[in-house]
Amino acid sequence: MTNAHRYSGGERRSRRAVLRGAGLGVAGLAGAALIGCGSGDDEAPAGSATTAPAASPAAGAATQAASGGPRPGGTLTIRGYDPAGWDSQKFLSYTTQIQSSYLYSKLTAFPFPGEGPSDFTPSPDLAESWETPDELTYIFHLRPNAKWHNKPPVNGRDFVAEDVKYTLDRFLEIPENAQKYYFEDLASIETPDSHTVTLKTVAPSAIILDNTANPFVWMLAHEVAEKHGDFNTSEDVVGTGPWMLGEYTPDVGSTLVRNPDYFVEGRPYIDEVKYLSIADASTRFAQFAAGKLDVNAVSWEELDEFKKQSPQARIEEYGSIAGFYLYMNVDNNAQLADERVRQAMSLGLDRQTFIAGFNNGKAAVGTAVPAPLAFWHLPPEESGDGAKFFQFDQAEAKKLLDAAGFKDGLSTQMIGYAYSPAWVEMAEWSVDQLSKIGIKVELQPLEYANYISTAYGGGDQLKAMGWEPSTSYTTIDDYLYGVYHSTGGKNQSRVRDPELDALVEKQRTLLDRNARREAVFDVQRYLAVKHYMIHMSYPVSLQAYQPWLKDVSAKNGYDQGGRYINAWIEST
Numbered sequence: 001m002t003n004a005h006r007y008s009g010g011e012r013r014s015r016r017a018v019l020r021g022a023g024l025g026v027a028g029l030a031g032a033a034l035i036g037c038g039s040g041d042d043e044a045p046a047g048s049a050t051t052a053p054a055a056s057p058a059a060g061a062a063t064q065a066a067s068g069g070p071r072p073g074g075t076l077t078i079r080g081y082d083p084a085g086w087d088s089q090k091f092l093s094y095t096t097q098i099q100s101s102y103l104y105s106k107l108t109a110f111p112f113p114g115e116g117p118s119d120f121t122p123s124p125d126l127a128e129s130w131e132t133p134d135e136l137t138y139i140f141h142l143r144p145n146a147k148w149h150n151k152p153p154v155n156g157r158d159f160v161a162e163d164v165k166y167t168l169d170r171f172l173e174i175p176e177n178a179q180k181y182y183f184e185d186l187a188s189i190e191t192p193d194s195h196t197v198t199l200k201t202v203a204p205s206a207i208i209l210d211n212t213a214n215p216f217v218w219m220l221a222h223e224v225a226e227k228h229g230d231f232n233t234s235e236d237v238v239g240t241g242p243w244m245l246g247e248y249t250p251d252v253g254s255t256l257v258r259n260p261d262y263f264v265e266g267r268p269y270i271d272e273v274k275y276l277s278i279a280d281a282s283t284r285f286a287q288f289a290a291g292k293l294d295v296n297a298v299s300w301e302e303l304d305e306f307k308k309q310s311p312q313a314r315i316e317e318y319g320s321i322a323g324f325y326l327y328m329n330v331d332n333n334a335q336l337a338d339e340r341v342r343q344a345m346s347l348g349l350d351r352q353t354f355i356a357g358f359n360n361g362k363a364a365v366g367t368a369v370p371a372p373l374a375f376w377h378l379p380p381e382e383s384g385d386g387a388k389f390f391q392f393d394q395a396e397a398k399k400l401l402d403a404a405g406f407k408d409g410l411s412t413q414m415i416g417y418a419y420s421p422a423w424v425e426m427a428e429w430s431v432d433q434l435s436k437i438g439i440k441v442e443l444q445p446l447e448y449a450n451y452i453s454t455a456y457g458g459g460d461q462l463k464a465m466g467w468e469p470s471t472s473y474t475t476i477d478d479y480l481y482g483v484y485h486s487t488g489g490k491n492q493s494r495v496r497d498p499e500l501d502a503l504v505e506k507q508r509t510l511l512d513r514n515a516r517r518e519a520v521f522d523v524q525r526y527l528a529v530k531h532y533m534i535h536m537s538y539p540v541s542l543q544a545y546q547p548w549l550k551d552v553s554a555k556n557g558y559d560q561g562g563r564y565i566n567a568w569i570e571s572t
Contacts, residue, residue, distance in 0.1 A: 242267060255273070
């Protein structure tokens with residue numbers, strides 16, 4: 001086996017109106033308008049959709065030609081986030097990973113705009129090519145012109161093979177890293193010369209190339225850790241990415257400046273990125289309308305008004321891989337350990353009404369693997385014995401609860417974090433629905449740090465259930481091994497299922513893509529019966545761009561910086 005690559009209309013009802021029309025009112029919103037955890041530049045709540053057509057790569061090329069082609073310079077102003085921390089291997093948060101995407105690079109990357117919002121085919125980044133001479137060996141050839149940012153303590157030296165080894169060794173060693181499973185099948189990391197890295201695996205591995213392109217695997221310079229002990233200081237953020245960190249002010253944002261030594265000649269075109277912490281959606285709406293913000297996400301409810309205020313905007317729709325789901329402690333909670341209870345919950349949640357009310361009717365029913373990942377996604381109706389649990393059937397739900405010993409219902413709790421009012425409203429709606437089949441759920445909103453430690457902590461820190469907008473994972477293994485394996489770093493439901501472990505382990509070893517897909521389908525059929533998590537939907541999302549921002553399009557995932565490498569600003 002070998003593989004070599006070279007970089008060569010009408011009136012619209014509100015969400016509440018739709019829910020009321022179905023007889024499914026919800027309680028009032030909890031207050032805070034807080035940031036979400038999706039993948040877009042300024043991610044809208046899950047109710048995003050549009051009637052505007054998406055711009056095609058061909059249309060972008062025509063626009064470029066008509067305007068004389070890319071022009072270097074200018075400032076891009078976008079919504080940003082205060083990072084939970086700067087160390088990309090220690091902090092799982094989207095706030096850390098998205099900002100890292102501007103500043104760091106990976107060994108490989110997923111295609112940048114023009115290749116589709118959910119195309120996650122590994123492509124060259126710091127490695128310009130690679131080969132797989134046998135089933136256990138991956139040889140990466142590094143770019144000869146890649147350099148670290150010209151900042152202390154690294155001072156612009158060449159990026160070399162030892163940097164890859166240092167990064168991966170640390171990735172596997174530090175206890176805080178929840179992503180260790182990315183490379184747990186490595187047998188050795190070898191550096192035969194300064195620009196060659198050889199990874200050997202203990203068994204055939206279908207995940208190595210995907211994971212060298214994954215967020216969380218940004219290459220790090222050992223000099224920074226030697227100076228500070230870790231990578232968690234903004235003063236010495238040094239990467240190989242297209243921009244460098246200029247200034248950072250908490251609660252205000254960052255200024256990112258163009259890296260003049262970036263390894264792709266002539267890129268990026270944009271000189272400066274203003275990465276601003278603007279949590280309030282109405283403020284972002286107004287700033288975009290005033291031309292002070294270049295990119296903005298738009299929810300369905302505000303779309304008509306947005307078009308009135310910003311008629312010049314280019315609006316693009318794309319299928320999101322981030323949706324709403326419920327998880328539950330199936331290891332240490334006797335009620336939730338009974339699969340009949342979980343199946344009853346799924347039957348008691350009307351996904352079609354959820355989609356009509358929260359997603360404007362434009363979304364796919366939620367399953368373990370998002371529908372936009374079309375090659376890997378198994379439609380719910382093809383889920384075998386589990387297909388029936390995606391239907392809405394309150395009577396059958398009550399029968400299952402009765403069979404499980406809960407004829408008079410049961411009471412439980414559900415934690416969450418108010419990423420935005422819309423996410424809270426979805427949780428409140430779910431609680432209202434479950435009450436109709438006899439499951440009384442008490443919502444327990446938590447502040448962010450407490451929520452993360454409880455949701456992702458081990459053991460019985462999670463007493464019962466939780467709700468969350470799903471992470472925009474970019475590899476199929478993250479959706480399966482990371483979330484459901486007993487050792488997975490994001491196993492929020494505390495699943496300990498040997499049969500499931502074997503299924504998700506099998507799909508990692510199949511190098512033939514079609515054979516692996518069948519194994520992935522087997523996992524999804526199994527999960528459709530077990531329902532360790534209850535996924536509601538994956539919506540169509542909406543992104544708006546100012547007309548002067550050229551050659552950029554939406555992309556799922558956390559590599560936001562990669563979307564702007566080829567972008568440029570037309571003079572007005």
